[in-house]
Amino acid sequence: MADVSLRKVVKRYDDVEAVRGIDLEIADHEFIVLVGPSGCGKSTTLRMIAGLEDISDGDILIGGDVVNDVPPKDRDIAMVFQNYALYPHMTVAENMSFGLRLKHYPKAEIKERVTEAARLLDITDLIDRKPKQLSGGQRQRVAMGRAIVRNPKVFLFDEPLSNLDAKLRVQMRIEIKKVHQKVRTTTVYVTHDQVEAMTLADRVVVMNKGCIEQIGTPNELYHKPATRFVAGFIGSPAMNFVPCRLEDVGGSLQIRLTDRIAFTLPPARAARYNALPRTDKLLLGIRPEHLTESHAHLEPGVETFDTVLDVTEPMGMETLVYFGLNGTPICGRVNPNAGAKDGSPMRLAMDLNNMHLLNEATGVVL
Amino acid sequence: MSTIAIDKAGPRRKVKYGSMSRDRAWALRWSYFFLVVFVIFSLTPPIYMLITSLKSSAEISAATNPWWVFHPTLSNYVELLTSNQFLRFFWNSAMVSIVVVIVTMLISVPAAFALARMKFWGSATLATGVFLTYLIPDSLLFIPLFKMFALIQDLTGITLLNRWYVLLFVYPTLTVPFCTWIMIGYFASIPKELDEAAIIDGASWLQTLTRIFIPVALPGLIAATIFAFTVSWAQFLYPLVFTTSIDQLVLPVGITTTLIKGDVFNWGQIMTGALLGAAPPLIIYAFLMDYYIAGLTAGATKG
Numbered sequence: 001m002a003d004v005s006l007r008k009v010v011k012r013y014d015d016v017e018a019v020r021g022i023d024l025e026i027a028d029h030e031f032i033v034l035v036g037p038s039g040c041g042k043s044t045t046l047r048m049i050a051g052l053e054d055i056s057d058g059d060i061l062i063g064g065d066v067v068n069d070v071p072p073k074d075r076d077i078a079m080v081f082q083n084y085a086l087y088p089h090m091t092v093a094e095n096m097s098f099g100l101r102l103k104h105y106p107k108a109e110i111k112e113r114v115t116e117a118a119r120l121l122d123i124t125d126l127i128d129r130k131p132k133q134l135s136g137g138q139r140q141r142v143a144m145g146r147a148i149v150r151n152p153k154v155f156l157f158d159e160p161l162s163n164l165d166a167k168l169r170v171q172m173r174i175e176i177k178k179v180h181q182k183v184r185t186t187t188v189y190v191t192h193d194q195v196e197a198m199t200l201a202d203r204v205v206v207m208n209k210g211c212i213e214q215i216g217t218p219n220e221l222y223h224k225p226a227t228r229f230v231a232g233f234i235g236s237p238a239m240n241f242v243p244c245r246l247e248d249v250g251g252s253l254q255i256r257l258t259d260r261i262a263f264t265l266p267p268a269r270a271a272r273y274n275a276l277p278r279t280d281k282l283l284l285g286i287r288p289e290h291l292t293e294s295h296a297h298l299e300p301g302v303e304t305f306d307t308v309l310d311v312t313e314p315m316g317m318e319t320l321v322y323f324g325l326n327g328t329p330i331c332g333r334v335n336p337n338a339g340a341k342d343g344s345p346m347r348l349a350m351d352l353n354n355m356h357l358l359n360e361a362t363g364v365v366l
Numbered sequence: 367m368s369t370i371a372i373d374k375a376g377p378r379r380k381v382k383y384g385s386m387s388r389d390r391a392w393a394l395r396w397s398y399f400f401l402v403v404f405v406i407f408s409l410t411p412p413i414y415m416l417i418t419s420l421k422s423s424a425e426i427s428a429a430t431n432p433w434w435v436f437h438p439t440l441s442n443y444v445e446l447l448t449s450n451q452f453l454r455f456f457w458n459s460a461m462v463s464i465v466v467v468i469v470t471m472l473i474s475v476p477a478a479f480a481l482a483r484m485k486f487w488g489s490a491t492l493a494t495g496v497f498l499t500y501l502i503p504d505s506l507l508f509i510p511l512f513k514m515f516a517l518i519q520d521l522t523g524i525t526l527l528n529r530w531y532v533l534l535f536v537y538p539t540l541t542v543p544f545c546t547w548i549m550i551g552y553f554a555s556i557p558k559e560l561d562e563a564a565i566i567d568g569a570s571w572l573q574t575l576t577r578i579f580i581p582v583a584l585p586g587l588i589a590a591t592i593f594a595f596t597v598s599w600a601q602f603l604y605p606l607v608f609t610t611s612i613d614q615l616v617l618p619v620g621i622t623t624t625l626i627k628g629d630v631f632n633w634g635q636i637m638t639g640a641l642l643g644a645a646p647p648l649i650i651y652a653f654l655m656d657y658y659i660a661g662l663t664a665g666a667t668k669g
Contacts, residue, residue: 052562073568085559089581098577099567146567 002063002076002153002186003028004049010057011044011210018044020210021058026188031180033189035197036207036233043158045207046190050156051075063153078147079156082163084139086131086146092118093127096145110149117148120182121175137168141175148183155180157189161196173199194234198222206230223354228283228363231356237288237320240330243360244284246276255284255352258326266301266352273357276366285356285365288320291332293340294347301353312340321346412641419443419638426633442638452639454613455620458530459643462616463598465534470541470594475587477542478549479575483561493550500543508607511536515608530614536604541597545590552586553579588654596647617643 004026011019019041026032034042047053049060051072059066067075078099086095093114100110118124121141131139140160147155160176161169177200180187191197197204198218206213206221206229214226225231231239247254247262253270256262265273276282294304310329313320314336321332321340332348334340357366418426420438430436446452480486481493515526515535526532556579564574580587605619615623621639625632 050562050566052565072566077566079563079566081559081563083557083559085557085563087560087563087578087582089584098564098569102568102573146563150567 003030003061004154004186004188005061006045006049006058007061008058009045009048009055009060011041011048011053012056018210019048022207022210022212024205024212024215026186028186029184031187031189031200031202032205033191033197033201033203034205034207035191035194036213038192040207041210042190042192042205042207046156046158046188049154049188050077050079076153077156078150078152078154079158080140080143080147080160082159084131084136084143084163086139086142088131091128091130092123092134092142092145095131095142096149099146099150113149113151114145117145120148120179121145136164137172140164140172144176144179148179151185153186155185155187155189157187157191159191160189161191161193169196176200195236198234204234206233208233225285225356225365227365228285228358231285231358231365235287237331237333239285239287239356240291240328241358242284242286242325242328242330244282244357245280246273246278246282248278255355255357257284261305261325263303263350263352269301269352269355269357273366276357281360282366283358283360285358286350287354288331288333290351290354291330292349292351293334293338294349298349299351299353302349302351304347304349306345306347308345309340309342312342321348412644415637415641418633419641421634423632423634442634443642446635446638446642451612451624452620455615455617456642458615458620459599459617460646462530462533462537463595466537466541466598467591467594469534469538470545471587471591473538474542474545474590475549475580476575478546478553479571479579481546482550482553484571493547496543496550497547500540500547504540504603507539508603511539511604512607527608528610528614530609530616532608533598533601533605533616536608537598537601540601541594544597545594548590548593549583549586552583556582592647592650592654595650599643599647 004024006022006024008021008023009019010017010021022041022045024032034045036042044053048055049062051067051070055068060068062075062077087098090098096114096117097110100113105113114127115124118127121144123138123141123145126134126138126142131142134142140163143160157176161172164172173196176189180200189196189200198221201218203215203217204221205215208229214221214230216224221230221234225234225239228241232241242257244255244257247256249262249264253265253274254262255265264270298304307323307325309321309323311322313322316336318333319336319338319340321334323330323332334346334348338346340346358364359366414433417433417435419442420435420440422437422439422441425435425437477496481489481496512527515532519525519527526535560578560582561574564578569577600618601616602618605616609615609619612620612624617639621636621643625636625639
């Protein structure tokens with residue numbers, strides 16, 4: 001097991017920079033998830049760590065050693081691919097032991113390791129089957145088994161659950177987490193699914209256009225996003241962004257959303273935003289769960305306003321309500337018993353204690 | 367049953383039920399019709415050969431029904447199979463074909479792997495070039511090749527012309543390009559992740575080829591093998607040009623050279639020889655047919 005460091009790593013394809021000088025320190029035993037939209041460079045980064053892609057510039061270190069020019073087989077890593085990449089002509093046991101057999105491990109040790117990994121992944125009964133006789137979930141377990149038996153320094157996962165159906169994906173997500181809790185191998189996991197990222201990671205790395213937007217624990221990313229991209233990418237339904245401006249009214253700081261709607265900021269927020277120039281174009285970022293139905297007893301910092309709902313989506317445990325603020329579509333989450341109906345007026349409450357204020361031009365969260 | 371009866375009793379509607387299956391039925395009838403025509407067309411010559419091979423020379427030249435054997439005899443078979451000459455041709459053919467198949471596979475499988483997987487500068491152009499060489503007909507090539515071997519003989523003193531083993535150098539010019547092409551298509555259809563997984567597992571290129579690619583692409587490999595064998599076994603022009611002494615001839619040339627004397631055709635033995643000569647490819651086809659078809663179609667659609 002080992003830590004992994006990326007220092008100013010760049011990947012260029014002809015004139016296009018797929019990865020633009022990223023820095024990342026991954027601690028021993030850590031589970032890191034690289035997440036971002038397709039084309040953001042996350043898979044390329046993973047493949048560079050694996051050694052399947054050359055790096056154009058910078059350094060990659062595994063366990064303190066620079067591995068820029070070390071071939072994949074000597075990096076002591078194991079990789080799980082999206083389409084499993086099992087050898088179709090080999091049985092499950094042969095698939096799992098292939099790497100060990102190439103390295104001429106003693107037969108007894110190979111058998112022991114395969115048995116142990118199969119037990120860990122609950123595939124002991126499948127050990128003599130060929131991949132085509134297995135379901136998608138079973139194949140993915142075998143692919144993980146192939147990685148585990150090698151006992152590598154680092155596990156690399158390249159969108160391993162994308163080929164599975166939704167239900168199986170949730171199951172396998174939990175399996176992966178369990179396996180990591182047992183083997184504690186440093187793991188780099190790539191996905192475009194922010195739910196996978198949030199649920200699995202010790203720390204999430206959000207990537208966009210070849211750069212790292214933010215690194216943090218799932219909670220940090222959710223509650224303290226650094227940029228508009230991260231704020232909008234993490235969380236489902238996504239955070240709402242409403243154009244707004246700051247106003248001084250009678251000694252207190254107000255945020256104006258529309259001609260009719262303006263709220264006085266809670267003291268903590270007012271202190272934080274007071275120094276901002278009043279002329280800046282700003283965005284109010286507010287998550288749907290902080291836009292709820294109004295109560296009789298509202299906490300300080302929660303402000304109400306009236307609107308007409310466009311569409312409602314009953315989800316069972318909550319109802320999503322959609323409406324417009326000055327032409328900007330907004331989503332809120334209300335209690336299913338709050339009486340929200342398509343086209344009906346409703347009084348909503350906005351929790352300004354959990355608001356974010358962004359600079360519209362730079363996208364930075366202030 | 368009852369529901370069907372009610373349907374029949376009900377009002378007639380113009381909607382065509384089961385038009386799909388009716389179309390299928392017609393398609394099937396046409397397919398069978400053309401298949402039968404094709405079978406008659408292609409099986410008539412070998413059946414005629416078999417009938418003729420069982421006749422004596424006297425019966426062949428007699429004005430009887432050519433499609434029936436009145437006095438069956440195995441004399442043609444006995445004569446051919448006890449003649450050293452014929453067995454020599456057979457032996458030469460077998461040697462040439464087997465060695466050519468081995469040489470072809472040893473060259474074209476690694477070549478195809480390199481062209482399909484190790485992306486190097488010009489690999490795509492080279493792959494197309496390999497196929498283009500296959501398109502040059504052998505009737506254009508035999509004179510330059512002959513000149514080349516004559517030159518080598520003059521310069522080095524190594525005799526290649528009029529030796530059966532010269533064919534070991536000539537036949538691969540036909541088999542290697544096509545087999546490489548088939549294998550490129552087949553290897554290209556193997557997902558890229560499979561070799562990446564092998565590389566991460568610690569396999570070298572050679573190990574990836576021998577332990578992953580060859581087993582996975584086995585149907586394609588067998589298709590290529592059958593092709594190489596058939597081409598070598600049936601080749602006529604090159605052995606006709608490059609070998610002349612009786613003891614150096616291969617089967618197709620041997621039969622026509624020794625059994626046709628001027629305008630005298632020994633039909634019974636010619637037919638017997640041709641039939642015996644067709645046996646080895648037939649046996650190989652019969653055993654490997656399923657693999658052969660799988661190999662050809664996979665190469666065709668995914669290549």
